[in-house]
Amino acid sequence: MKILMVCLGNICRSPLAEGILKSKLPSNFTVDSAGTINMHEGNAPDKRSVEVAVKNGLNISKQRSRHFQSQDLDEYDRIFCMDKNNLRDVLSLAESDEQRQKVSLLMNDLNLKQHPHEVPDPYWSGSEGFDQVYRQIDEACEIIAENLLKESFKIKP
Known part of the structure; x- marks a missing residue:
């Protein structure tokens, strides 16, 4: 199964989401990330994303x-x-409808009474914004990984 994480520039949120989800899934899953704008194409993740990832035991610096x-x-x-x-x-x-059905918000599977529907862009914030975004993405990816693993074990007709 191939999963893609998407944010605006692909330097803050989606690289974190890629790294976090990869850490929760076996290697037969492919996880990648992209941005809806090409402004940062070819660049490494924002140093603050790299730092919060390292603080949490992940290395996303090669993305x-x-x-x-x-x-x-x-x-x-x-x-x-x-x-x-x-x-x-x-x-x-x-x-097509098939393509549209593949696309959703990362936060859709969480209890939205406690969480916002969106992951805020931490680009203009300090390190505390990146810490908050990391926690949000980590929580969402935990549920996504559980759901993807359950789905991958279902027997298809």
């Missing part, structure tokens, strides 16, 4: 930003967007 492409809608089985703007941008490229 490189890439721009979301319409073919990603065919290549990936699940696409998780960090916020409603990213969701709208990704869905605007979808050409």
